[in-house]
Amino acid sequence: MAMQGLRRTRQQVLGFLLRQSRIYSAGNHWTGKHRRWLAAQGFEHPARQIAFEEMVQVVDEAEARRDRLARQMEALVPSWSLAPVVTVIQALRGIALIAAITIVAEIGDFHRFANPRQLMAYLGLVPCEHSSGAKTARGNITKAGNTRARRMLVESAWTYRLPARIGETILKRNQGLDQSIRDIAWKAQVRLCARHRRMTRAGKSANVVNVAIARELAAFVWAIATSLKQPV
Structure with a gap:
């Protein structure tokens, strides 16, 4: 690519x-x-x-x-039936045109996932679990899902290392979007920027931090994408 x-x-x-x-x-x-x-x-x-x-x-x-x-x-x-989804998820920080197109092309209809955790699992962003008796330990992410979409989200997660703000780029992408969508995107910024900062200060590696942010970012992508009517 x-x-x-x-x-x-x-x-x-x-x-x-x-x-x-x-x-x-x-x-x-x-x-x-x-x-x-x-x-x-x-x-x-x-x-x-x-x-x-x-x-x-x-x-x-x-x-x-x-x-x-x-x-x-x-x-x-514009000629794509999923064009509205491409447009609205660009309200999220770090998800510009190419990332949005790639994610939507790889996932298709977001409504097929009943909840964001199903999408996270599809993307291979949920931690694998190891059970031993009464104890359950969580390890690294499964990486068993869609590689291209997961990679895009992990790359997008890197942008949340900076403080939450609405810059000119986001303002331009937000033009014409419903306030409810802009509200979800801003909530994502505030939450994910704060979490990125906390995890970094706690000494977590950059890779661990980015994957954790990407996992939550997937949930916000799902929330925005499923706010639209299901494509016919």
């Missing part, structure tokens, strides 16, 4: 810089500010400079491919 390719190429650039002790600490990666910082990096050894420039060029190409795919998908959505 285009997003996976972009993620991989970006990691290669950051890994290369880390090995050269070049660490960006002025904010998030891949923002305009970070891009300007990247452009200012230079290496004395020609081979390193060439390798760095080539890796950045690959990132540029991957971003262009992602944007091209997003435009193509956006053009096709």
Whole structure:
């Protein structure tokens, strides 16, 4: 997928810089500010400079491919019977167009799940249980469900590490949506951002935190998607 390719190429650039002790600490990666910082990096050894420039060029190409795919998908959505679901779940932080399309395409009709826990199980986001006598221990998630949709939710969960807020992007995606849907999305932000912060402070690993947030995020996706009438 285009997003996976972009993620991989970006990691290669950051890994290369880390090995050269070049660490960006002025904010998030891949923002305009970070891009300007990247452009200012230079290496004395020609081979390193060439390798760095080539890796950045690959990132540029991957971003262009992602944007091209997003435009193509956006053009096709209006003719899709599940287009309304794609629109409303984008009210949730971290779920932009490609993520929304992927999740809806993989899951289909959300009404087939009687409750959010059934959806979590379908996605492989529920912990596996081991019983021994009177005791039941919970382990890692089963990972037995839909891989692509689960991956999208785990990636989306990363955005909840920041404080809850309604930025310009969310405001734009919220235009025309019912207040009830916006209320669910805001409730998700407040709850998930707070939980992300608590778990991080408790020393939980980033992977454990993201999976826990993704599990709850799936419940909010279900709540919003099932607020619409069942597709015919």
